[in-house]
Structures are given as C-alpha cells and as structure tokens.
Amino acid sequence: MRLTNVSFRYRRRAPVVLHDVSVRLAPGDLVELTGANGAGKSTLLRLMAGVTRPTTGAVTGRPVAVGYAPDRFPTAQPFTVTAYLDHMAGVRGGAGWRPWSERLNMGHLLKLPLRELSKGSAHKVGLAQALMADPGLLILDEPFAGLDADTRSALPAIVADLRAGGTMVIASDHQAGLRGLPGLRVWTVLDAQVKESEPEAAPGFATVEVVLPTADMGSFLDRMRAEGYEARPLRDDGHHAEESSR
Amino acid sequence: MIALTGFRVAAYLRSHRVFQALLPILALLGILHASRAPRGEEAAALTDAAVLIIPFLAWAARSLLDTEPDDQRVISATSVGGHGREVGAGLLAALSVTLVFSALTLASSLFLGLEALPDAPVLTAAIILHVLAALAGVALGALTSRPILPSPALSIMALVLGFLAMLLLSATPAYWLTIPVTAWMKSAGHGALTADLPLLAAVSLAWCLAGLAGYVRLRRTRP
Numbered sequence: 001m002r003l004t005n006v007s008f009r010y011r012r013r014a015p016v017v018l019h020d021v022s023v024r025l026a027p028g029d030l031v032e033l034t035g036a037n038g039a040g041k042s043t044l045l046r047l048m049a050g051v052t053r054p055t056t057g058a059v060t061g062r063p064v065a066v067g068y069a070p071d072r073f074p075t076a077q078p079f080t081v082t083a084y085l086d087h088m089a090g091v092r093g094g095a096g097w098r099p100w101s102e103r104l105n106m107g108h109l110l111k112l113p114l115r116e117l118s119k120g121s122a123h124k125v126g127l128a129q130a131l132m133a134d135p136g137l138l139i140l141d142e143p144f145a146g147l148d149a150d151t152r153s154a155l156p157a158i159v160a161d162l163r164a165g166g167t168m169v170i171a172s173d174h175q176a177g178l179r180g181l182p183g184l185r186v187w188t189v190l191d192a193q194v195k196e197s198e199p200e201a202a203p204g205f206a207t208v209e210v211v212l213p214t215a216d217m218g219s220f221l222d223r224m225r226a227e228g229y230e231a232r233p234l235r236d237d238g239h240h241a242e243e244s245s246r
Numbered sequence: 247m248i249a250l251t252g253f254r255v256a257a258y259l260r261s262h263r264v265f266q267a268l269l270p271i272l273a274l275l276g277i278l279h280a281s282r283a284p285r286g287e288e289a290a291a292l293t294d295a296a297v298l299i300i301p302f303l304a305w306a307a308r309s310l311l312d313t314e315p316d317d318q319r320v321i322s323a324t325s326v327g328g329h330g331r332e333v334g335a336g337l338l339a340a341l342s343v344t345l346v347f348s349a350l351t352l353a354s355s356l357f358l359g360l361e362a363l364p365d366a367p368v369l370t371a372a373i374i375l376h377v378l379a380a381l382a383g384v385a386l387g388a389l390t391s392r393p394i395l396p397s398p399a400l401s402i403m404a405l406v407l408g409f410l411a412m413l414l415l416s417a418t419p420a421y422w423l424t425i426p427v428t429a430w431m432k433s434a435g436h437g438a439l440t441a442d443l444p445l446l447a448a449v450s451l452a453w454c455l456a457g458l459a460g461y462v463r464l465r466r467t468r469p
Contacts, residue, residue, distance in 0.1 A: 010467065051323045051469045068324040074315030078260035087256065090249035091325045129321060139324075 001025045001048075001137065001168060006057035008043055017043045019192040021057070025137075027166040030159065030181055032173050035189035041172040042071075044189060045139050048170060063136025063168070065092075071142035071172075073126035075114045081125055082110045088129045097132040103158060104128055105150055119226060120146035131158070138162060140171035146226050156181055209234075247335045250326045254339035258310040264343070267306035271347055274298060279359040288364035292372035293434035295355045296348075296379045297427045301409045303347055303383025304390070307340035308405060311391040319393075320469065333465050337458065340387060344380035352376045367440045374443065375430060378450045382412075382425050385457030393468040394461065425453045 001024070008018045017040045025031065035041050046052040047059060049068045077084065085097045101110065104124045109117065117125065123146050130138060138159075144152055156178055159169050163181075170187075171178055178184060188195050212220055217233060224231035258264055278298065283291035314322070314336070323332035352372060356363060364372065386408050388394070395401040416426040426449055433442040 046320065046469065049320070049324050051320050051329050053329070053466060064327065066324045068321060070317045070320060072317060074317040074321075076315050077318060078257060078262075087249070087253040088321075088325055091253060091322065093249075126321070129325070133325070 001061040001063070002059070003047070003054075004058050004060065006047060006054040006059065008040075008047060008052065008055050016192050018047070018054075018189075018194070021194045023187065023194055023196075025168045025170070027136075027168060028163045028183075029168045029185060030163055030178065030183060031168075031170040031185045031187055032176070032178055033170060033187050033189065034172070034174075039189040040192065041189050042141060044194065045141055045170065045172060048137065049139050065133045065135045065137075067130030067133055067135030067138045069123075069126040069130035069138075069140050069143060071145055072119075073117075073122040075117055075122045077114050080111055080113050081106070081117070084114055084125065085128060085132070089132060092133045095132040095134070097128050100128045100131045103154060105148075105154070118146070120148055120151075123147055124151060127155075131162075134165075135162075136167060138167050138169045140169065140173070142174060143171050144173065144175045144177040149230055152177060247326060247331045247338070250322055250332065250335035251338045251342065253322070254310065254314065254336055255342060257313045258339070258343065261313050263309045263313055264306075266309055267302055267347065270305075271299065271302045271351065274302065275351060275354045275358075279354060282361045283359060285362045288360050288362065289368045289371065289434040289437065289439045290431070291359055292352070292355050292364065292368070293375055293430050293439060295351055295359065296372065296375040297413075297431055299348065299351045299376075300379050300382050300386070300412075300427065301406065303344040303380055304386035304405050304409065306347055307344055307384045307387025308391050308401070309387075310340050310343055311336050311388060316392070323469065329465075329469060330462075333462055337384060337388060337461075340384045341380060344383045344387075345377070348376040348380040348383075371439050371443050374447055378425070378447060378454065381454040382427075382450070382457075385454050385461070388461040389457055389464075391461075394464050422449050425450045 003021055003023050006018060006021045007016060009016050021044070033041050033044065043052065045068075047054055048062070049066050050059070050062055051068075079087065085101070089095045089097050101107065104127055106121075106124050106128065109121050109124065112121075114122065114125065127140075127143065130140070143155060147155070159178060160181055163169060186197050188197060210220070221231045221233070275295075278295055319332060322335070323329045326332055326335060363369075386405060390401045390405040390408070392401070395404055412424050413428055415421065415424045416428040421429040426446055429442075429446055430439075430450075433439050433446060
C-alpha cells in the first residue's frame with residue numbers, strides 16, 4: 001500500500017494538514033504513529049482508511065478489508081454490544097466476531113447497552129468490530145487508551161498474530177504499547193510531514209508513590225487508569241492513602 | 247450496503263427519534279382530514295397533503311442521518327468498504343423512512359380525507375407526487391444534516407427556510423428554479439394535474455437529484 005505525494009486540507013484556503021506525504025506499507029508491517037495532538041495523526045489514519053480523500057496525491061494498494069478502531073468508540077447508539085456487533089458483522093458480509101470477543105475478554109459486556117459501557121469497555125467493542133473482518137489493513141487510534149491490564153497485555157499478541165497473516169497494522173499510540181514487537185516502524189507527523197525514525201528501545205517502567213487525601217483516591221485511580229497507567233492502592237492508614245502508578 | 251441501510255434504520259427506530267417525525271405527521275393528518283374533501287376536489291386534497299408533508303419528511307430524513315454519531319460514520323465507512331457506500335446507505339435509509347411516511351400520508355388521505363376515491367389518473371398522479379415529496383424530503387434533510395451544517399440552530403433554520411423558499415419561488419413564473427410545489431397545488435386546484443404532471447414531475451425530479459448530488463459532493467470533504 002502506498003501514499004504518493006498526498007496532501008490534505010479540510011477546506012480551500014484552510015491550512016494544510018498534510019503536505020506532499022509519500023509513504024509505503026508492505027504486508028506484515030507494523031507502524032507506530034506519533035506526533036503532538038492536532039498534528040494530523042487522525043487525518044493520516046483516515047486517509048489510509050479511505051474515509052477521507054486526499055486533496056492531492058493518491059493512495060493505492062489499499063486492501064479490500066480495512067479495520068478501523070477509533071480512539072473514542074461512539075457509545076451513543078441504541079444497541080446492546082451483541083446487537084451492535086451483529087449489525088457490523090452483517091455489514092461486513094457475515095464476519096465472525098465472537099472469537100474476538102473472547103480474546104478481548106468481553107463476555108460479561110455482551111448484553112449491556114453501549115451507553116452503559118465504561119471508556120475501556122467501549123474501546124474493546126471498537127477493537128472487536130475492527131478485528132472481525134480479518135482486515136488486510138488494521139488502523140488503531142490510541143488502542144491502549146483505557147484498556148484493562150489483561151487486554152493491554154493481550155493486544156500486542158493479537159497484533160503479532162495478524163502481522164504473521166500479512167496484515168498491515170498502523171497505530172497512533174501515545175503509550176508505546178507495541179514497542180516490544182519486532183520490526184516496529186515509527187512514523188512521526190510534524191509540520192504537515194511524515195518522517196520515519198528508528199524506534200526507541202522499549203520504555204522502562206518506574207513505580208512512583210503519590211500521597212493524597214483518601215477522598216481523592218477513587219478519582220485519581222480512575223484518571224490514571226483512563227490514561228493507560230497501571231494504578232492500585234497500596235495502603236490506607238486512616239490519615240492518607242498511598243497509590244502506586246506505573 | 248443493504249445491511250448498513252438496515253443498521254441505520256434500526257438505529258433510527260430504536261433511538262425513538264422516529265416519533266419526533268411521526269407525531270407531528272399524525273397531528274398534521276388529523277388537521278388535514280378534519281373534514282373530508284368534497285367530490286371533484288380529490289386531486290387538490292391529495293396534492294396539498296403531498297406538499298405539506300415535505301418539511302416533516304425532511305425533518306425525518308435529517309433526524310435519521312443525524313442519529314449516527316460522527317465516529318460511527320467512520321467505522322461504517324470502513325466496514326462497508328468505502329465512504330461512497332456509507333453515504334449511499336444513509337440516503338437509502340432516509341428514503342425508506344420517508345417513503346413509509348409518505349405512503350402513510352397518502353393512505354390516510356385516501357381513506358380518511360376524501361368523500362370519494364379518485365379516478366385512476368388522479369391516483370397515479372398522487373402516488374408520483376408522494377414519491378417526489380419523499381425524495382424532496384430526503385434532499386432537504388440531507389443538505390441540512392450534521393456533516394453539512396454542524397450547528398443545530400442553523401440546520402433547523404435552513405430546513406424551514408428552504409421549504410418556505412421552495413413554496414414562494416414556485417409560486418412565481420420562475421417556478422422551475424426549484425421543486426415547484428406551489429405549481430403542483432395550483433395545477434391540481436385548476437383540475438390540470440394529470441395534464442401538467444409530466445413537466446412538473448420532470449422539473450421536481452431534476453431538482454431532487456440535484457440536491458442529492460450536491461449532498462454527495464459536499465460529503466466528499468465532510469466525512
């Protein structure tokens with residue numbers, strides 16, 4: 001798959017979001033897309049998905065089946081998880097989503113209305129609908145955001161399996177959750193250009209101690225987890241609680 | 247694309263947004279049919295109903311298209327294999343719903359709004375006008391839907407003013423510059439509907455298709 005001299009702007013006279021971008025993906029490639037907020041990562045992902053047309057330039061060689069998991073799954077829809085995934089499977093021509101729901105540990109969510117899902121649970125639904133079609137190109141927008149620890153550790157294995165089958169995977173990923181996988185390419189969107197750089201080594205981990213009022217503990221933990229960190233209470237001594245976040 | 251059309255209609259029905267259009271339509275039909283049209287005025291009564299229903303059909307089409315969250319549109323487009331198919335499925339779903347409302351209007355007019363059933367040519371003309379009303383509703387609703395006009399206030403004003411402009415412009419000699427709904431009513435009132443229908447239907451169909459083509463074109467840069 002190839003993007004050749006692709007430029008994009010939302011309107012005539014609007015600023016250029018991407019300028020003269022040429023990149024190439026081969027079957028089995030894995031790309032981590034980085035860049036500041038608003039740099040144009042999501043625009044590039046949508047161009048690759050074929051949802052947005054480039055203002056100039058061409059996208060060629062896009063696989064027939066594309067899976068796209070947004071960073072915020074749209075829960076404001078009047079379906080249960082099962083009904084939603086059944087509909088999406090129908091749109092995909094009868095794709096099977098149940099194996100993916102097991103692998104993403106979603107069994108307990110299936111009967112729930114989409115509106116009642118937490119951010120992480122909704123994200124799993126977004127991943128399941130993207131994975132069900134056996135995509136040739138898998139596009140993941142912040143795939144680790146809000147996921148529970150089990151699914152966070154399962155996702156790199158899923159990506160590795162798909163790559164082995166020839167799927168191209170591109171993920172915008174602030175949390176560098178795919179850094180451990182071999183052959184990772186890193187693209188950075190900066191000043192409307194896409195530059196490829198050598199991947200940094202897998203990030204190390206640190207445990208920090210935070211002291212905060214007991215009343216704030218729940219919201220603090222939720223906030224840390226929503227940002228993708230592993231956070232758990234260590235001690236509640238009656239005067240204050242200590243949290244560990246990694 | 248048919249499966250995605252079904253998904254869009256299911257979301258519209260399950261979200262209960264369908265009642266936002268159905269209830270005003272039922273109220274309109276109640277007012278229209280409070281007294282039955284006398285014999286000989288079947289064409290005028292059926293045409294009036296076909297015109298008056300258009301803003302409600304546009305409201306229904308807009309509401310159906312706006313049921314889908316923006317991010318879901320992106321998911322749907324990748325699932326169905328392209329942006330064009332996603333747009334097509336939305337329009338097809340909107341047309342399905344407006345055709346049902348239009349058929350409901352025609353049926354209630356025939357059985358509750360007339361003293362006598364019309365003859366076959368008038369009935370055929372009425373069916374054509376109700377199909378054109380459904381198409382006009384889809385075009386107006388699509389052009390005022392969220393991807394085109396993100397502001398709800400502007401969108402609702404554009405929908406209402408669009409219909410009023412249609413009424414006013416088609417009352418002038420330049421009626422062919424829009425969907426000539428007032429010309430439909432004038433022609434039916436003068437007993438000339440079946441004779442004038444080919445021209446009026448051709449102009450109406452052309453404007454409906456132009457509106458839909460405009461929507462499809464605008465959506466190319468508004469995914």
